[in-house]
Amino acid sequence: MHRRTFLATVGAGTTVAVAGCLDGGAGASEYDVGMSIDSFRPEELTVTAGTTVTWRNTSSHGHTVTAFQDAYPDDASFFASGEFESQAEAEQAWESDNGGVLKQGDTFEHEFTVPGQYDYFCVPHLSAGMVGTVRVEPNE
Numbered sequence: 497m498h499r500r501t502f503l504a505t506v507g508a509g510t511t512v513a514v515a516g517c518l519d520g521g522a523g524a525s526e527y528d529v530g531m532s533i534d535s536f537r538p539e540e541l542t543v544t545a546g547t548t549v550t551w552r553n554t555s556s557h558g559h560t561v562t563a564f565q566d567a568y569p570d571d572a573s574f575f576a577s578g579e580f581e582s583q584a585e586a587e588q589a590w591e592s593d594n595g596g597v598l599k600q601g602d603t604f605e606h607e608f609t610v611p612g613q614y615d616y617f618c619v620p621h622l623s624a625g626m627v628g629t630v631r632v633e634p635n636e
C-alpha cells in the first residue's frame with residue numbers, strides 16, 4: 497500500500513512535467529529566423545534597435561550562427577552560437593569538435609542594440625551559400 501502511494505505520487509509529478517513541456521514547446525516554436533538544409537529563412541531580417549533576434553534550427557542538420565568578422569557596425573560586438581570571440585575562433589572550434597553547433601530544435605539569441613547591417617553565416621555551410629543579414633534600424 498505504501499509502495500502504491502509512492503508510485504501514484506510519481507505519476508502525478510510526471511503528468512505535471514509533461515504539461516510543462518508542452519507549454520514550453522509552444523513558446524519555443526516562436527523564432528525570427530529558421531534554417532533549412534543549407535539556408536537561413538529568411539536570409540534577410542530587419543528589426544529595430546533593442547530587438548532580440550531568435551534563430552532556431554528548424555532542420556535536421558547541424559548549423560551555426562556566426563558573424564562575419566567586422567561585418568557589423570563599429571560600436572557593435574561580434575556574435576556567434578557558442579559565444580566565441582571572433583570568426584577565427586568560431587571556425588577553429590567547429591573544426592575541432594563542431595563547436596557552436598545548433599542541433600535540430602536548438603535556438604540562439606542575440607540582442608541588436610546598434611543600428612546598421614550585420615552579416616553572418618553558418619560555418620559548415622558557407623560554401624553552400626548559407627549566409628544571412630540582420631538590418632537594425634534606429635528605434636525612434
Ligand SMILES: [Cu+2]
Pocket residue numbers: 533534535558559560618619620621626
Ligand atoms: Cu549550416
